[in-house]
Amino acid sequence: MYPLLDTINYPADLKRLARHELPQLAGELRQFLVESVSKTGGHFASNLGSIELTIALHYVFDTPHDRLVWDVGHQTYPHKILTGRRHQMHTMRQKGGLAGFPKREESEYDTFGVGHSSTSISAALGMAAAAKAQGIERKSVAIIGDGAMTAGQAFEALNNAGAMDLDLLVILNDNDMSISPNVGALNNYLAKLMSGRFYAAMKQGSSKVLGIAPPLREIASKVEEHVKGMFTPGTLFEEFGFNYIGPIDGHDLHVLVDTLKNIKSLKGPQFLHIVTKKGQGYKLAENDPVAYHGVSKFDPANGLSGGKSGSGKPSYTQIFGDWICDMAKHDTRLVGITPAMREGSGLVRFEKEHPDRYFDVAIAEQHAVTFAAGLACDGMKPVVAIYSTFLQRGYDQLIHDVALQNLPVVFAIDRAGLVGADGPTHAGAFDISYLRCIPNMTVMAPSDENECRQMLYTAFTLDTPTAVRYPRGTGPGAHIQHEMSALPIGRGHVRRQGQGRVAILAFGSMVTPALQAAEAFDATVADMRFVKPLDTELIKSLAESHELIVTVEENVVMGGAGSACVEAIEALGITAPVLQLGLPDDYVEHGDPALLLADCGLDAKGIEASIAARLASR
Numbered sequence: 113m114y115p116l117l118d119t120i121n122y123p124a125d126l127k128r129l130a131r132h133e134l135p136q137l138a139g140e141l142r143q144f145l146v147e148s149v150s151k152t153g154g155h156f157a158s159n160l161g162s163i164e165l166t167i168a169l170h171y172v173f174d175t176p177h178d179r180l181v182w183d184v185g186h187q188t189y190p191h192k193i194l195t196g197r198r199h200q201m202h203t204m205r206q207k208g209g210l211a212g213f214p215k216r217e218e219s220e221y222d223t224f225g226v227g228h229s230s231t232s233i234s235a236a237l238g239m240a241a242a243a244k245a246q247g248i249e250r251k252s253v254a255i256i257g258d259g260a261m262t263a264g265q266a267f268e269a270l271n272n273a274g275a276m277d278l279d280l281l282v283i284l285n286d287n288d289m290s291i292s293p294n295v296g297a298l299n300n301y302l303a304k305l306m307s308g309r310f311y312a313a314m315k316q317g318s319s320k321v322l323g324i325a326p327p328l329r330e331i332a333s334k335v336e337e338h339v340k341g342m343f344t345p346g347t348l349f350e351e352f353g354f355n356y357i358g359p360i361d362g363h364d365l366h367v368l369v370d371t372l373k374n375i376k377s378l379k380g381p382q383f384l385h386i387v388t389k390k391g392q393g394y395k396l397a398e399n400d401p402v403a404y405h406g407v408s409k410f411d412p413a414n415g416l417s418g419g420k421s422g423s424g425k426p427s428y429t430q431i432f433g434d435w436i437c438d439m440a441k442h443d444t445r446l447v448g449i450t451p452a453m454r455e456g457s458g459l460v461r462f463e464k465e466h467p468d469r470y471f472d473v474a475i476a477e478q479h480a481v482t483f484a485a486g487l488a489c490d491g492m493k494p495v496v497a498i499y500s501t502f503l504q505r506g507y508d509q510l511i512h513d514v515a516l517q518n519l520p521v522v523f524a525i526d527r528a529g530l531v532g533a534d535g536p537t538h539a540g541a542f543d544i545s546y547l548r549c550i551p552n553m554t555v556m557a558p559s560d561e562n563e564c565r566q567m568l569y570t571a572f573t574l575d576t577p578t579a580v581r582y583p584r585g586t587g588p589g590a591h592i593q594h595e596m597s598a599l600p601i602g603r604g605h606v607r608r609q610g611q612g613r614v615a616i617l618a619f620g621s622m623v624t625p626a627l628q629a630a631e632a633f634d635a636t637v638a639d640m641r642f643v644k645p646l647d648t649e650l651i652k653s654l655a656e657s658h659e660l661i662v663t664v665e666e667n668v669v670m671g672g673a674g675s676a677c678v679e680a681i682e683a684l685g686i687t688a689p690v691l692q693l694g695l696p697d698d699y700v701e702h703g704d705p706a707l708l709l710a711d712c713g714l715d716a717k718g719i720e721a722s723i724a725a726r727l728a729s730r
């Protein structure tokens with residue numbers, strides 16, 4: 113079925129192939145990838161685009177001795193397949209199976225753990241510096257996409273690397289796409305580099321030129337002289353101190369292998385610009401790389417079904433997307449900001465309806481937050497739609513630029529809590545802890561879809577920084593009131609008045625399982641709604657009328673909402689035993705979110721069991 117691929121388990125096997133066999137291997141790998149991802153789901157279009165590059169890198173470099181550092185890591189399925197993990201690809205992103213991103217524990221070929229973007233140049237530079245310090249001869253290669261290249265950290269690393277004489281190769285894999293079409297001035301610049309005669313000349317001449325023996329630098333400078341005359345001054349990357357090579361066709365294995373071989377013999381910081389197509393070789397993905405960026409299972413012959421999956425309930429993302437469109441009609445000061453997550457954050461319709469009030473700032477979370485602060489300073493009402501895990505990038509900006517100045521910025525925080533298949537790099541496990549300690553912040557967690565809509569509205573009415581954090585996927589399926597009304601600030605409410613010994617203070621997504629668990633004890637359940645300010649009156653009355661207070665949240669227990677309740681009880685000067693339930697002081701691996709929550713004791717059964725155990729021990 114896969115005559116060549118079947119013979120390859122590791123790069124050593126790959127190196128035994130003749131050069132002319134590599135394109136056939138790429139074809140087989142592509143077919144294997146389509147079959148494999150169609151059965152498991154996962155990141156898709158970027159992997160199709162990185163096949164030739166992956167083969168060429170493992171063919172030319174001495175991996176794992178030489179270090180390949182992949183940016184984001186969503187394009188590393190071909191790398192996993194060629195480094196001993198082909199037979200585990202059917203376990204991709206499932207509990208106990210392969211991770212969707214490189215992971216040091218998984219393989220010695222995964223040199224650096226990733227998931228968040230734009231770290232590769234920094235990490236590869238660190239490895240190059242370590243090699244030098246230890247007198248080791250090795251190459252460090254960072255492979256970064258044009259989307260990931262837009263983040264500040266990538267430029268911080270270029271700035272540092274370009275002034276250090278280390279053996280670092282940065283490969284820019286430019287497919288003119290982020291998840292959605294890439295944006296910004298850098299993207300325009302790259303498009304210029306790729307366009308017209310420059311790229312055409314390079315493309316035509318490259319295989320001939322690069323096959324010749326002399327070092328590439330010499331050739332590059334000849335080509336460059338020619339090119340400079342007709343098109344551009346030295347590239348931006350040369351100004352950063354790199355030897356810039358390219359652009360070359362990233363799907364032409366002949367050119368790739370020759371170029372990499374040449375570069376391997378060069379010293380100092382090298383920058384190779386390759387051009388690829390997101391979705392290469394699978395027409396449907398080539399035509400719609402946004403839809404095929406990350407996929408659920410599909411039929412390879414027909415592609416994605418496009419139908420609604422599952423329950424038919426709207427996701428929290430859709431609730432947000434509808435709310436922001438409705439709110440924008442009411443208030444012309446509203447502007448929406450996304451750091452390159454238009455689809456995931458539910459802003460597709462908002463962009464269509466309000467293109468002039470929509471800002472995709474590229475992968476630039478820090479900038480997104482400070483940009484919002486600037487807008488708020490001068491009379492706008494910014495809504496930053498951001499995943500919990502990516503807001504970690506903008507933490508200083510959140511404190512220093514927004515909260516310290518008490519600016520009215522709304523943070524619509526999606527993917528709060530466990531996200532499932534993407535695993536610990538993407539889990540929104542910390543936001544309650546890291547937000548509630550910031551003065552001036554108001555922090556809300558909805559227990560259902562309608563509460564989410566009303567909380568977003570409430571946040572928007574405030575003149576201070578606010579956050580509404582909601583999970584990935586759907587909620588319990590509450591009726592959604594179109595009418596919006598502001599909730600009383602810092603007030604929770606009792607959802608179930610029990611007669612038992614236990615009161616459960618539940619936050620956000622944990623209200624539903626808490627209500628189910630409460631049946632066993634006839635417990636009282638409060639939907640706390642606000643993490644900050646906390647409803648201390650409610651806490652006081654429940655603590656005084658029950659023997660055990662249980663807090664439950666989809667956030668690490670440490671420093672989270674439960675800790676806030678303990679602090680409040682302490683400050684109230686009352687004594688009440690508290691059982692705090694939440695995510696562990698650990699990183700929760702990838703897998704089905706329901707299974708993971710159950711493992712953490714955060715499903716109804718688990719909450720019930722923890723309470724029963726505590727009651728039994730008293």
Ligand SMILES: Cc1ncc(C[n+]2csc(CCOP(=O)(O)OP(=O)(O)O)c2C)c(N)n1
Nearest residue numbers: 158227228229257258259260289290291452
């Ligand atoms: C810090 C951070 N912000 C956002 C994301 C979400 N994200 C994952 S891949 C991606 C697009 C990356 O584009 P590019 O690097 O060009 O790779 P491509 O998808 O085109 O292969 C984005 C925005 C992320 N992983 N990390």
Ligand SMILES: CC(=O)[C@@H](O)[C@H](O)COP(=O)(O)O
Nearest residue numbers: 184186227406456531534584
């Ligand atoms: C690699 C990456 O960061 C994104 O593609 C992410 O996996 C998207 O996650 P969602 O599927 O939750 O939008």
Ligand SMILES: [Mg+2]
Nearest residue numbers: 257258259289
């Ligand atoms: Mg890209």
